[in-house]
Amino acid sequence: MTTIELKKGQQVAPVVKVKRKSRIGKLILQSGMIGWLFILLVWQIASVFSEPMFLPSPYLTLVGAIEIASDGTLFLYMGYSFLRVLAGWTLGLLIAVPFGLLIGTNKFVRALFEPVINFVRFIPPLAFITLFMLWFGIGEQSKVFLIVYATFFVITINTLTGVLSISNDKLLSAKSMGASKFQTLIYVVIPATIPYIFTGAKLAMGSSFMAIVGAEMVAANEGIGFMIWNARLYFKTDWIFVGLVVLGLMGFIMDRIFAYAGRKLLGRYKIV
Amino acid sequence: MTTIELKKGQQVAPVVKVKRKSRIGKLILQSGMIGWLFILLVWQIASVFSEPMFLPSPYLTLVGAIEIASDGTLFLYMGYSFLRVLAGWTLGLLIAVPFGLLIGTNKFVRALFEPVINFVRFIPPLAFITLFMLWFGIGEQSKVFLIVYATFFVITINTLTGVLSISNDKLLSAKSMGASKFQTLIYVVIPATIPYIFTGAKLAMGSSFMAIVGAEMVAANEGIGFMIWNARLYFKTDWIFVGLVVLGLMGFIMDRIFAYAGRKLLGRYKIV
Amino acid sequence: MLNTITEEAIVIKNGAKTFQTDIENPTYVLKNVDLSIKKGEFYVLLGPSGCGKSTLLNIIAGFLDLSVGELHIVTSREENRDGRGFVFQSADSALFPWLTVEENISFGLKMKKVPPEKRKKIANTFIKLTGLLGHAKKFPDNLSGGMKQRAQLARVLANEPEILLMDEPFGALDAMTRRTMQNELIRIWKETNKTVIFVTHDIQEAILLGQKIGIMSVGPNSRIETAYDVKLPYPRDITSIDFNNHYKQVQAHFEDFSI
Amino acid sequence: MLNTITEEAIVIKNGAKTFQTDIENPTYVLKNVDLSIKKGEFYVLLGPSGCGKSTLLNIIAGFLDLSVGELHIVTSREENRDGRGFVFQSADSALFPWLTVEENISFGLKMKKVPPEKRKKIANTFIKLTGLLGHAKKFPDNLSGGMKQRAQLARVLANEPEILLMDEPFGALDAMTRRTMQNELIRIWKETNKTVIFVTHDIQEAILLGQKIGIMSVGPNSRIETAYDVKLPYPRDITSIDFNNHYKQVQAHFEDFSI
């Protein structure tokens, strides 16, 4: 028989200091700074082995950004793109949520539309550019509707999933406490679906930023998408990169703001 | 005191026949045929109130499809687009799954890359066209990599979520049954993550079809995306519609095949 | 016919239930169910897993229809739905997590458009009755399992149902909490004078709570095999000799039809 | 030092555990824990919710480290990890749903590269022992709660641990299934001669199973207040007078430190 002695516990005291030290390291790690530095480094090295015309370094990109920002153009473009995204996303939400609730609560309507949704959702917004221009004109409408389209399915499908995953117990208990069908919709179905709607809206925010470049490809006079297209036409690679970084930043910041607002305002709905 | 008599139950027998009848109705409803007919009807009516140039009717679209299919062009284009999607999606899967597993299982790598991922994922594939041409040429490679990019984040994020949601009990029990770290990865982490990987792969399939139109904007001579762009140059609205319908169909069919294959082959992993 | 059962709150005559609708000779989950529960009685439905206890309770609640037979519910209410309150096994799935405990409890009152002040007053009564004082502003997710089940009970009671239907309400609680809740339930039942149907498959729980225990047979074609009377005073002591004699007798029933 | 405890399988001396790492005076979940369990003993850890039973069991399992104090595990194994098998409360979260019952049971053997035929033989032994014959090819999701817990037990036993650690393994089962599983566990324990630590907060379960019951005090600074001996022969009858006397005595302990 062997006798094995496992782990003699240590006093807690000496552990404390060690942890204290690593806390700053942990903070740096969690902030993602190292990840950023790593990416910048890779970008810098890659640009050294290339030409600025093809792959501008992070520094040259910054110079380009300052150039285009100095007369306020960059911020104007950001504003335009942002407002288009916001308008399209809001409108998308206003259309898709009631639609999702409708097909979620009504079996007949669901049977009617679900197959169609599962078909149309594979048609990319980009394929609709010409058609939307035809139908909605070359002004803001067609751009906004392209974004509405880009947000529609993800919000609808998430809302639908939310409605379908409400536990039967909740519906039965509302019924047995005397709630009418309409009251059940307002006071049970909608609140229970909010976390799903929120997730859908968050994903749709991402899709909106995907769609803005397409929306601003045709007949736009301003916007980050317009900037990227123009830079392509004249081969201003540094501005393409400025556009990429700005899009990433705008999406990232919107996402964080949205998540934060969700936590603050919809806390009771346990959004994720 | 009121005395209320609730529902006298009926014999079951007469119910049977009624249900039999409605079964066919149910089948029709579930097949989504009504939804399709409804959409075709709306499309047809709308096209009557418009011009073929703006909105070709379903019939004219079919004529256009037959025209472009008669010499096999349509099928050739479908083949090209399909192979590009397949190649990009497969490659995306091969890159994103191991990456997702890595950042899921290694806290340090996760802290390094998660913020970067959350930034880059907002940059639409379209914005990367120039860059991808630069890195991968204007041939097939850049088209395929654009699709790889479009699939990468959704698969990575799903894989990561899967790894993070493995119950601690599973990991501890593997450990206490003597599994090494590597064995735990192979025999516990990966199988437990398969449903998430599958969901990610399925969503990525959708993204691939979204990206193909963008990918075939660039120096393509064939493909459904090329067809849509070319139709724009020559203002053949009916071909745009053929393109839309074909994309929807291809996506829809791939999605169903994928779901079916998943159920058959990965049944034990309880994919959803 | 009903004149013979005026004392009764719930009566089922020759009830049967099948979930199959499109075959000639369906399998019945429940068959030949006869049941008669007096006003104010604490009735326990005891039976093995899957025999159809929940199905029967859902039929009494009006959530499901009998396939064959008669169901009579007797209350003093105009609207029958209100007459019956249902406590689900899983408080997690029944409570509304986006409402505070108090808001959950007021839900039924709000649906009936009771004015806010009155709602608050009534909610408070049941918060006190169920021992939830100090937890009114919390959300269900921040409560322990026992607290959640108290909140669900309070929510149902706030609608002042005459009949309380409970489907294994303590099945998911740990042993100690369960014991406490059982005692509380008896206290509340005595105070409020409800007719209670309580579903369980725990023999000890059945004897601890019930005045009458309806012992169900194994399904399909499950029915109420025996209605067993428990003539012990409350509160009951599970370590007493009388209690354990009852336990042995009920247990014997189950061995009879060998589960 | 160890020469004085050769009979023991598990010893903890003055153990303490805190989860806080970066404050000067941490709150301890466990403090001054002394524990000594004999080889082959059936030891029950009984205590109120949240007192630290799981934490203590995880420390013994090697999943967590003591912050202060000594832990000794004595087995005849070279590799200590194998010496201890852990049965989790939730079979759902512990079993691998993508493996059949048999594959789950063979998992540990596969990790140790035992050849397939031998694996199959060993798995079969434990399938029989736990009454799972006929379920070997099923997936866990197609089993009832009781069956799942049997599968988990079989999986742990297949690794032939000398010590069996069980964290409320029957807490999620319904009353009748729980009773059956308790009897089975005693049978298996007798057959296999393991040292068992069984965590519960059900007094009845503790007395039904344990040779010794370690009663823990309320946390924080929870410790093993009393080690209570149950000198009743197996199988025990919960309706017997002796049993109920034990019940009253253990219950009195809890009233002492008022939970």
Add this chain to the structure above:
Amino acid sequence: ACGNDANSANADGKTIRAAIDTAAGGSFQIRTAAANNYFADRELNVELSNFAYGIDTVNAVLTKQADTGLAADYALLNSLGKGDFVVVSSLTGSDEHFNSVSLSEILAVKGIEVPADIKGKKIGVAKGTVSEYQWAKCLEHYSISEDEIKYIPYSTPDEAIVGMKKGDIDVVIGTGALIEKFKNIDGVHEIDRLSSVPDLSVSSYLIVDRKFAEANSEEIGKFLKGIEQGIEYVKGNPEGTADIGYKELKITKEDILLDLKRVNYTLGFTKEDYTHLSNMKAYLLERGILDEDFNLDEKLYLDPAKQVLKDKVTY
């Protein structure tokens, strides 16, 4: 669908919705005219909208999103049969002083030294633009059959630049500012000038929705006068033009100045224009690129130009 208001041509003519291009020349004469209020001075409200290529502006007119558009000869002829719009004036082209293709170069990668070397190589061609015609003419001139080369179609210049760099394209036609960018690639050099191909020139034209033009003949006249003033400004003040271009398009001033050198802004409509278009149409029909013929004369509406530009209309 619901775009009806956008689809209806605005009949009162108070506002001209003019679609202009950003990539195929930049439409600086119209841009500066608007920026310097030359239209406003004539009590004409002009709304400009930007599209990448001429073909996009033609589509905008076709779909009634714009009242006027512009197109190079090749794209123009391909579209004229499709909708009811008319040519009211030329915009750019060649004259006795200036050959519009003289500043276009045929550029090739290392190893291709003379035009004959093109055989068997990959030629980059901008999809749907006049570049298709130019290559056809070039190859004819070099006596190389189209079967002996491989066309690589591209839709934006960056594809061509990258294509050359990566070896996916061997030869392109470069114009204006892009020539420098091509030449920045290691080994890329000029092998010929497009002007060496006989009878090859490019001209572009202003097109207007027919109903709109006929109803607002006077306004079209003012529009042309405004453009005329814009051309004067561009010629006399390239720096100022570059400033306006940068402000509106974010194209660097150097690029704009280079682009300005290669264009010859014109107005009016000459006999040569007519001959040029007729010849090209015949070519397109012969090649089967155009499947339905149309009467060119019916597509001309030169009244406003005749009114305001008199001597510049010689057809």
